[in-house]
Every structure is written in C-alpha cells, then in structure tokens.
Amino acid sequence: MVDVNQHELVPEHTLIDEEEVESVLQQYDTERANLPKIKRKDPALPDEAEIGDVVKIVRDSRTTDRAVSYRLVIE
Template structure:
C-alpha cells in the first residue's frame, strides 16, 4: 500500500508538540484553538501520533511566497 504522507505533492505536516508554540500561534493570529480550520485525525497526511485537540503546522510551496504556512486543529 502507498504511504500518502510521503508523496511529493503532499505538503509537510508537523505536529506542534510544545504548548508554548501553540499559544504563540494563537496569539499571533488572535484566535482561539477552536477557530482554526479543522483536519480529521484519520487524514492520511497526518502522522499516527496526532490526537484530537492537537495543532498541526502545514507548509506548502507557494508561487507568490516561498512557503505558505497554515495551522489546523485535529478533530475526530
């Protein structure tokens, strides 16, 4: 079976482990954790360590900027 998370077209998904990093992101964008866009825990691009309530950093290549960064809240 193919591991989708390692495909070249799937952007990098990084789990934010440090609660301070999550707080920095929330303060920077002036949002609550529940205001972040959602991603299902079962999404093939996520690692198996992701649990509901975690925040994931997604880095995509961008034509206008070198890298576009978004954050998502893991939900069941």
C-alpha cells in the same frame, strides 16, 4: 500500502507543542476552536496526532515561496 506522506504533492504536516500553539494563537489573536479543522483519519497526519492537537502545514507557494497554515485535529 502506500505512505501518502512520501508523495511530492502532499505538504509537510508537523505536530507543534503547546508553547508554539499559544504563540500562534496570540499572533493571530484567535482561539484554538477557531482554527481550520483536519480530521484525525486524514492520511497525511503524523501517526501520533491526537484529537485537540494542532498541526503546522507547510506548502510550496508561488508568491511567498512557502505558505504556513495551522489546523486543529478533530474526530
């Protein structure tokens, strides 16, 4: 089976801890439920991702070199 995380077009997906989640939510003045969603079955997620976790996604960007986004793992 192919590991999609090793593909060059799949951005880096990293689970973040609760302390960093709280920092991100304060920075963007939002709540966890308002974050964009990602399904638990998404093959790009780390195996240890659970429903309710927040994932940091780092993509290459033409304008800012790196673009960081956050997603809430849902069922």
